[in-house]
Amino acid sequence: MAFESMEEWLKCSQDKNISAAEAVILEDMSDRGVSREETWARMSAMWNAMKSSEQDYDRALRSHSGLVGGAAGQMEDYLKAGHSICGDVMGKVIMRALRLGESNACMKRIVAAPTAGACGVLPAVLVTAAEQDGLSDEQMTEALFTAAGIGQIIAARAYIAGAMGGCQAEIGSASSMAAGALVCLRDGSPEQMADAAAIAMKNLLGLVCDPVAGLVEVPCVKRNVIGAVNAMAAADMALAGIHSTIPADQVFDAMKEVGDQMSSALRETAEGGLAATATGRAVSERLKSSL
Amino acid sequence: MNLYDILGPVMVGPSSSHTAGAVKIGLITRRLLGDAPAKADIALAGSFAATGKGHGTDRALAAGLLGMQPDDTRIPNSLELAREQGMEVHFQEVQLKDAHPNTALLHVTAAGGRELELQASSLGGGRIMVNKLDGIDVNFTGESHTLIVHNLDQPGHVAEVTSMLSHKSVNIATMQLYRNKRGGYAVMVLETDQPIPEDSIAWLSHLEGVIKVTYLNTMQEDEHGL
Ligand code: SF4
Numbered sequence: 001m002a003f004e005s006m007e008e009w010l011k012c013s014q015d016k017n018i019s020a021a022e023a024v025i026l027e028d029m030s031d032r033g034v035s036r037e038e039t040w041a042r043m044s045a046m047w048n049a050m051k052s053s054e055q056d057y058d059r060a061l062r063s064h065s066g067l068v069g070g071a072a073g074q075m076e077d078y079l080k081a082g083h084s085i086c087g088d089v090m091g092k093v094i095m096r097a098l099r100l101g102e103s104n105a106c107m108k109r110i111v112a113a114p115t116a117g118a119c120g121v122l123p124a125v126l127v128t129a130a131e132q133d134g135l136s137d138e139q140m141t142e143a144l145f146t147a148a149g150i151g152q153i154i155a156a157r158a159y160i161a162g163a164m165g166g167c168q169a170e171i172g173s174a175s176s177m178a179a180g181a182l183v184c185l186r187d188g189s190p191e192q193m194a195d196a197a198a199i200a201m202k203n204l205l206g207l208v209c210d211p212v213a214g215l216v217e218v219p220c221v222k223r224n225v226i227g228a229v230n231a232m233a234a235a236d237m238a239l240a241g242i243h244s245t246i247p248a249d250q251v252f253d254a255m256k257e258v259g260d261q262m263s264s265a266l267r268e269t270a271e272g273g274l275a276a277t278a279t280g281r282a283v284s285e286r287l288k289s290s291l
Numbered sequence: 292m293n294l295y296d297i298l299g300p301v302m303v304g305p306s307s308s309h310t311a312g313a314v315k316i317g318l319i320t321r322r323l324l325g326d327a328p329a330k331a332d333i334a335l336a337g338s339f340a341a342t343g344k345g346h347g348t349d350r351a352l353a354a355g356l357l358g359m360q361p362d363d364t365r366i367p368n369s370l371e372l373a374r375e376q377g378m379e380v381h382f383q384e385v386q387l388k389d390a391h392p393n394t395a396l397l398h399v400t401a402a403g404g405r406e407l408e409l410q411a412s413s414l415g416g417g418r419i420m421v422n423k424l425d426g427i428d429v430n431f432t433g434e435s436h437t438l439i440v441h442n443l444d445q446p447g448h449v450a451e452v453t454s455m456l457s458h459k460s461v462n463i464a465t466m467q468l469y470r471n472k473r474g475g476y477a478v479m480v481l482e483t484d485q486p487i488p489e490d491s492i493a494w495l496s497h498l499e500g501v502i503k504v505t506y507l508n509t510m511q512e513d514e515h516g517l
Contacts, residue, residue: 028294042295049301065345104304107347107367114297116307144298151297160297161415214342216305287345
């Protein structure tokens with residue numbers, strides 16, 4: 001069985017004196033009855049797929065509905081001009097998150113992480129980190145094990161689907177996973193990893209799932225950006241030694257409680273939030289008659 | 292959830308339930324038919340009907356019927372490919388009582404005349420569940436080797452199947468029995484840990500009282516395209 005709490009996970013890695021990622025690998029080997037080589041190869045394939053999905057972006061593509069496409073291209077041009085507020089590194093993270101979100105909407109190949117709607121958060125953050133710090137594919141594969149370990153705990157205690165718990169469960173979870181992975185890549189302690197995951201989730205707690213016309217386009221594409229940027233900020237805070245007052249496990253439990261209280265109109269049904277705005281409804285009507 | 296339910300699948304967007312799951316429903320239909328469908332009538336229910344077009348659900352289902360996996364980059368063009376390869380596909384909307392919100396009902400016919408009707412739901416994260424097979428309620432995911440036997444509801448058929456499996460050292464993971472009415476038409480669905488030899492499947496299908504045998508081998512690599 002996979003770990004069901006951050007506490008259990010950290011204790012296991014401490015007791016056995018192994019890294020958090022290593023503890024996840026061992027758990028997966030016993031859980032699915034596979035060899036180390038098997039799970040390593042599969043995870044490194046995920047990393048390769050993430051890298052190529054980011055590369056495959058085509059700024060000329062538009063989604064079937066025509067609502068999204070081209071934004072990452074605009075961001076790229078803007079960054080080239082050199083006046084961005086966020087600076088080069090953050091600017092690239094923003095551009096990459098847009099690329100993935102748009103590629104997904106345009107039926108390109110992506111890696112669901114943890115869902116297709118939130119597929120941009122991890123690659124945006126990780127591809128940029130690898131480039132910036134000159135990290136190897138092995139290090140990135142290990143980081144993905146850490147990220148997946150965090151996701152497993154979130155899935156066990158709360159949810160990872162917008163239809164169940166709102167966008168906090170998708171973009172929030174992706175952000176929490178990415179934050180923890182970043183801390184590991186910077187050789188932070190397991191406690192710092194847990195702090196980063198907790199902080200990232202806290203910052204997105206309550207985020208609703210309100211896709212216009214029920215499509216994974218608006219606001220999903222841009223929410224990948226906030227998930228990625230938030231993950232970087234949370235990781236930096238944790239690495240600075242700033243603690244999360246509420247421990248990660250309790251944050252995830254709170255996410256579940258908030259999700260349970262969320263009206264169904266705010267859980268992917270496209271009946272509330274942005275989907276129910278005048279513009280959201282007009283778009284939905286237009287698509288109904290044209291599709 | 293296992294690690295790769297969290298990271299993955301690698302898939303063509305935009306939605307794991309409306310796109311990746313739909314490809315899998317098409318694919319499992321093709322595998323259960325045991326042949327390339329020449330004709331497919333597909334009815335979309337619930338959210339598949341409401342937002343399916345925008346999510347490419349129609350193209351995803353057709354792609355699966357053509358033998359594509361959820362990460363095949365040709366999925367967006369599957370309807371054109373189907374036309375080129377002579378596979379006739381029709382879509383319509385349907386209301387289904389008590390069905391999961393993301394459900395499709397497919398009626399497929401192979402060139403040789405073999406037919407299959409299947410109702411399946413996409414549960415999220417790319418996972419699916421087959422709910423009905425040729426009108427009879429069933430419950431299986433297609434993630435294990437699955438043997439489906441349609442037979443007349445008379446004594447002895449379950450024993451024939453299970454003793455054949457034990458003879459071939461195939462361990463049964465789950466077993467379900469369904470029938471439309473006493474003495475009528477029955478279906479057994481067995482999920483097994485090991486693959487079942489082909490000659491044993493052939494032997495089963497020739498038994499008296501056995502109407503149809505379908506076998507889904509999870510190890511089977513689908514050729515891409517027809
Ligand atoms: S708004 Fe809903 S569909 Fe869009 S990314 Fe968030 S959870 Fe997914």
